[in-house]
Amino acid sequence: MQPTTVTFPSGALTEQTTVVDVRPHEGGSVVIVQQTPFHPVDHTWPDQPGDTGTLAVEGTTVCVENTVMVAVDDAGTLAVGADIPVKRGADGWDWHVGHLIAETPGWVAGTPVSAVVDAELRAGLSRGHTACHLASLALDAALADLWHKDPGTDPLGSPNFEARANATSRIHPDGSVDTYRLGKSLRKAGFRPDELAASLADREAKINELLAAWVASSARSWIETEGNTIADRRTWHCALPAGEASFLCGGTHVDSLEEFASITVALDLSDPQLLVMTTTVVPAVD
Template identity: 40%
Template structure:
């Protein structure tokens, strides 16, 4: 990073958990490079991509200031070193959250040369339709993972497992997941069916043989859950970017889910007309689940 305008930077307060799509704020930090203008505001409705598990893309939108309109090209997680007055972005962040002397922030990336200054009042406006599509994809992915665990629990484990999900089913999703990606109205999960999983007691060969049946049963579970039109609540332990957040959905009949998640989400299952998965065996040890929401 090149030119820096010196100013104290506090941790960002985030608004995306409250379904707020537009807010007024004040600029805390502007940093210009040859390729970008990086802007930090005290609050923001923008969801940044995580530097730890970047499965949920950044929000899109605009920053408005004194009649000028700036496109937010990207939105990333940053960490501000208070002592050295230096901003670190994304994968270059050298500390864990909660480290003394560091403030975690949402960094809005604009085109280079944006005419913005510290203490300017700005309006932040996200693309609400895009965020809603990502939220549908993300919440659908959570439901699909629990539905898959539930179906596999019934027939495909020969041993108990120490790791159970929030519905007390053996947590295939957590054990096997190697990659996830949220996109508009879609979630893609990649699973590795290696020797460790077989040793834990999953009947992998039988599971792969029955893949079409498992897919159908998972979709039946999802249809049953959607029929509840249950609310989805994001419980937050604070307003800051690094405060813990939990995705909560009570499906009734003793099936209540609370799990940590930092993404943006729907507010109710009534927002869906359907959720369906497809399971595809990519290799002897690789399985892909694509969850599609409508």
């Protein structure tokens, strides 16, 4: 099987496509189609949830309850999500988007199918993902003076706290929650967490000032792809006033910061070893 062609990087929400394979999976089925607008959750870094929506064949519509990564080896063995035993790009494996449904339909390869993504959920997740990246850049800038060694820089030239300390990132509609470890390894890298604790409110205020300025800029946001399959790398870009920022990113994003009325963060250091940043979006009103 050829890797699944994906159209979600361009913002697509619907496709007329064909069934490639249907396999039983956890009381239902996993459906692979030739071309899909559905974005799957990445089992190696599950920050953005998979899309939901519907698949329709000859008047019968089924709900897609989740969208996941699927890998198939040369022998036809299929592995789903966290059960995939190899890294992307491994020889002998093809990568696909799996649409999880509760039914066991009698669909066969070549059956025409209409794929429709839940547009409201996609929009909320796209805003949440873009805001998450912007918040991380603002956080790096707000903590820049707390380094006494060079940890490397982020896309805007600030010391890269995000890359050094991020432990988890979870995106939800119109927001995200990121956690950062402040342990011994970060201290050895040159970061001063004690000074962060003493100035947390000021740091939070600086982040929110930066985010407000970036939202006011109405900057363009877009995704560049190295190919049209789920196995190809994708990069998010944003033309911020401070310069163009970019991250390797497999998720979905807004087209412009005009889609935000505001982005704000709250920092929590209840556990001195763990900084929690909660990002909240207020969408722009049409």
